[in-house]
Amino acid sequence: MDSLNPNTEVRLKVAQCLRTLTACTHDEDIAAALHTLHSYVDEGPETHYTRALQCLVSNVQADWLRRLAAAQRIELWDGLFLHGPPEQALLVLMEGIGSLRPSTNLDHLVSITERFLQSGRLADLLWSYCLETAPSDSPQLRETLLGRIVALPDLTANRLHPHNKPLFLPRQYYPLLASEMLTALERTCQALKDGTDCSLTFVAQTLGKVCIQGHSGEFLAPRLSACTHSDMVWRRVCWKLLENVPQRWIESVLNGLVQSLLSRPDAFGRIIGNLVLTNKKAQFVITHKLLLLHYKYKTQVLRIVLGYLAADRERRPLLIQVLRSVSQAWANPSAVKHTPLEQQLYVTKALLLSVNLLTDSELQELRSELLQCLLGGMQSHLDSNVVQIRRVGMVVGECLSTRMDISGTKLKFEYEQDEDTRELLSLMTPAVTICNDSSDDELTPYDMSGDQEISQASPPRYLRDCLETLISSEDPARVELSLRVAESLVRKNAFATREISVQLTKVLLHMEDKYSINGFLSLRQATMVALAATDCIPVTQYLTTEFYSLNYSLRQRLDILEVLALAAQELSKPITEKRDPSVGTAANTDLTLYPGDNPVHWRQVVEKRIQSNTKRLRRGATQPLAKATPNRYAPVAGHFFFPLLRNYDRPQLTFDLLGGDHLVLGRLIHTLGLFMHLAVNAPVIAAQMGRALLDFVWAVRYHADQMVRRGVLFAVCSVFLSMPSQNLLLDFSDQLFETRTWLADVAEGDPDADCRSLAIQSLVLLDKSLKKQLQDPQALSPES
DSSP states (O other): OOOOOHHHHHHHHHHHHHHHHHHOOOHHHHHHHHHHHHHTTTSSOHHHHHHHHHHHHHTTTOHHHHHSOHHHIIIIIIHHHHHSOHHHHHHHHHHHHHHSOSSHHHHHHHHHHHHHHHTTHHHHHHHHHHTTOSOOOOHHHHHHHHHHHHTHHHHHHHHHTTSOOGGGSHHHHHHHHHHHHHHHHHHHHHHHHTTOOOOOHHHHHHHHHHHHTTOSHHHHHHHHHHHTTTOHHHHHHHHHHHHTSOHHHHHHHHHHHHHHTTTOTTHHHHHHTTHHHHOHHHHHIIIIIIIIIOTTSOHHHHHHHHHHHHSSTTTHHHHHHHHHHHHHHHHOHHHHHHSOHHHHHHHHHHHHHHHHHOOHHHHHHTHHHHHHHHHHHHHHHHTOSOHHHHHHHHHHHHHHHHHHTGGGOOOOOOOOOOHHHHHHHHTTOOOOOOOOOOGGGGSOOOOOTTOOOOOSOOOOSSHHHHHHHHHHOOOHHHHHHHHHHHHHHHHHOHHHHHHHHHHHHHHHHHOOOTTOOTTHHHHHHHHHHHHHHHSHHHHHHHHHHHHTSSSOOHHHHHHHHHHHHHHHHHHTSBTTOOOOTTOOSSSOGGGOOOTTTOHHHHHHHHHHHHHHTOOOOOSSSOOOOOOOOOBSSGGGHHHHHGGGGSSTTOOOSSOOTTTTOHHHHHHHHHHHHHHHHHGGGOHHHHHHHHHHHHHHHHTTTTOSSHHHHHHHHHHHHHHHHHSOHHHHHHHTTTTHHHHHHHHHHHHHHOSOHHHHHHHHHHHHHHHHHHHHHHTOTTTTSSOO
């Protein structure tokens, strides 16, 4: 009889041992079978080992296991999971944990899995694939193994919660996995130095699978940075590792790396090498997504990516390509209108950093393209209604003109610096060391801050004298004094004010700052507000008529809207309120209503009204409701509101409200929304105003300019806050569904964050009004 094949002999003996474990009850036979299985762990096909482990798991509840001494169980039963092929052991352990119910048997498998991880078996698993000594497997089996390795915290949490082990939690498991991956890479480096070939395919797949879940970069990247600092073999291993990452995961790997290396900017190039030249997907991520789309990242990410492109001669052509694409994106008028401010700032930083990295010869080659970008982009930014966007255009104009040295001239704008503009300027401003060696530093300057200029002129005592001075005087001192006392004179003598109110308003509206008077604009505005509040109807009629008249600048039309808004706010205050009549609106600098100038004010107005309309139940003594008080605005609200809706659709030679003058359109809608909000105590006129306002804004609700869209939503909020609920339901019953659908679309998809927030608040107010009205039986009665 021929001798049996060695594999066949092993298979027969393993099968006999498994039958013994399944059916035998003698402890000696059980121990002998376990010893035999241990002796065959490294022999024969891997299927023998898998069958043996599956048999152990299926008999984990057997009586003979409990009769084994603790030392025997650890050596013979547990040891089988810790000494064979690690990939098979992990798969069987995870399968067993997923199939057993909570019991001591499940706890036993969990403890073995803990020992498996703590004993470095993951590193052995990865290393076996690096040496290609692991058994050949199918793509399905490898995908299953990758899933078990990467998703182990999720799998155990679903099964063991709330009794999960700390080692299985993400904050402990993924650093352990990163450490095991580094161990496998260290062994790979040493093997390469010894002349042994290795494969990094499985480790790269593991890295990609972990990164797609957002875990690995923060643990792996710092160690890779240290290892590649001076070891060329380590660098080549990292390059090969990233080359083997599957295309569908390379973006997540690069994102994780670049965000984990913020304090080590030079390490990014050492780790990925010239991957950007050999991998098209990596090139798209690095040169497009990281620079144009991922605007939530910090500025340091831009420094790392652009510095990486500029650091190597072979990669510098990509820097030129990036500069072209970034400059086109920055100058695109559609992008200026429709992309979030945060993204525009991010692209601006990329543009300035790219220009700063160019050599003089490269800059000369791109001079015409950059000049075209400068002219077109600045025009788009300066035309914007958003103050921050205009400042961005000014800063870029200054920086690019300085860098390109256009005909020796440098652009210079006047703007108020904030945190964003200072950061933009710092991207191109080199550090300057100042050495103080002048002997004048020892001299102490004389404090002249309290000095006042002595004037020979005296302020006028009567309002008509003040008017005459403003009309005819050429003396700067007298004009300034008249302007400074004009508001107090208007408020002190209402009778004299009514005689010349319209004439004085006309003079002030056309008045220019010929003498550079300190605070000219605020003094002029405060006086006009006092006139509109003191002699309300004539002044308001004059201003609303002049708003649509010919030969007025956009600035004057905006002045009219601001004066009307501030006057309406003053008139809306309770009549019983005691205040100094000489104190006007000049000191009330917090009354600006436009989001472009003060984006907090209107949001506070809306939220305050929402809170005031919210009922809260509380125990104990109830607080008395606020008593309604009359004000001076309610009787005249129509004079402020309706004339401004008269001629908005009639374009003029110098003024096209529905055309290019969208700055004024946005301000007009905000002003009308404020008038609507202030009419809350006049329900009759509020209902009429609400109908007219919604009809007006409905036509421009999809306007391209975000300031106009903000104004529309602010106006809608004001209507829902101030218009009586019964009128809202009756007058707009056929439009409510369409209105609600539009608001839901804006809340979900508008690129502007303030528009989304206002749309959500409008939906809340609309639903609240409808619910309140539908719950009122009188509102649904036939009589109503």
